[in-house]
Amino acid sequence: MSITVVGSIAFDSIETPHGKVERVLGGSSSYFAIAASNFADVNLVGIVGDDFDQRHLELFKERGIDISGIEHSSGKTFAWSGAYEAGSLDSAITREVHINVLGEYSPKLAEKHASAEYIFLANGHPALQKSIRGQCTKAKFVMLDTMNLWIETARDDLMNVLKDVDCLVLNEGEALLLTEHHNLVAAGYELLELGLEYVLLKKGQHGSMLFTKNDFFALPSYPLRVVKDPTGAGDSFGGAFLGQLARSKDLSFESMKLAVMYATVTASFTVEEFGVDNIRDLSFEIIESRATKYRKMVTIP
């Protein structure tokens, strides 16, 4: 079963209390695709400029990711610069955003990408997400991520696309903003009322929660003494979650619980180093090895 992800591919410049990096590979769909590729076949659909680095494309290819859906445009690749402060690693302070080639991007998916059964609409304008959703006529399970910017400036478009999505994945702040709740559990259940079957809320160091009308599942994060760079943790989480669902071909709630576990463990690798440094060589075996340790840490006798 293959996954198609559509979202940003970027150059990120990141500063955290543990150091800084300039113009490394970033973007929501990059993290998602690398994480998901440990579990399933992934089609990465996006756009890059003529300044993009060939070795990043090689990395995707080495991981078996189909990059035939990456459009090459004259102009510059989307670039983001941000920082995290000690004690508040769960939210980045954006310093600069250069939309560049992403500005006018509105992809027409190739048949082999549009026909994937598992779709991830990575963070982007909800009207664009809606257009992509419409093209994926064979989809069995569609996940969508968004951010504060779209919740605040394109709420109607967001509500519109959510009706055609199975699972919304948000972080804590986004969920509270979207629902205007103070209680994250209440927010999770209210989000289901938007026409969603599943709501997956990420709490950074505090773990995650999965809501359906009749079921609930929660796990703590994998314990890390040092988080070097939280960038991409959420997209890695989403990638491993959808990757495991595609791998298992099982959309039962029990299967989703296992997917949350793999998502938790995969995201823990992402944040241990800057950018994609710690996940570029990840394998299912390495993830499984940490998952075995993790199970012991969270299993009630």
Add this chain to the structure above:
Amino acid sequence: MSITVVGSIAFDSIETPHGKVERVLGGSSSYFAIAASNFADVNLVGIVGDDFDQRHLELFKERGIDISGIEHSSGKTFAWSGAYEAGSLDSAITREVHINVLGEYSPKLAEKHASAEYIFLANGHPALQKSIRGQCTKAKFVMLDTMNLWIETARDDLMNVLKDVDCLVLNEGEALLLTEHHNLVAAGYELLELGLEYVLLKKGQHGSMLFTKNDFFALPSYPLRVVKDPTGAGDSFGGAFLGQLARSKDLSFESMKLAVMYATVTASFTVEEFGVDNIRDLSFEIIESRATKYRKMVTIP
């Protein structure tokens, strides 16, 4: 196996976004004792003034709590007044504290209380905690709770008593303050270096973590759409944790995992109503029933 808890018995006045109450039964040892009494025999040692309400003593007695260690003094009972704001229910804003009869309190424990095998030194001045610890010569497992005030004003005394304690229980903010860390996992491991065998960190709505040198365990909180009053959640958590250890007579790490589970579930009852309203009639059967539901919510297939 019996538990002796020494700590405050109080009148609490509490305001939260869900309402307010005046001069209800409160105090760290009240919550602890009520929670622990679902699991084991509890001796409650503390002091009250001549304004204390007989019906609160009756409540303790009805729950099988030994109150022969409660000293009755002329003067007024310790009184606390505080508020919680929407969105930050994990920390109270103290409005008033009237130390009253607690000011000069320095108990000499009766033999039957001093000889308990499980001891909880509830939040109080660390020098007083040290004196009580010294009296408990038969102790198998001693837990200590503290607060920001003592970390900031009596750090040396605190460090001194911690050497004679098995398990320190702290909330997130206290752990970060005591260690000057930003990362709570790093803080947990560093606290072990103070001579403790176990460190139990509470994160309110985000669950808890138990650290030893060689083991780690974490659980999320029980999901609640409404938290009416967080007061006493931490002491109820501690009470159920130590109560379950005493009930099982098993200090293995596997036993502690189960105790964290019961602590999590018991604390979830406390915060559903103001003060002790929702735990005054609690039973092991009611806790076990919610625990069965909770296990399904956090168990990886």
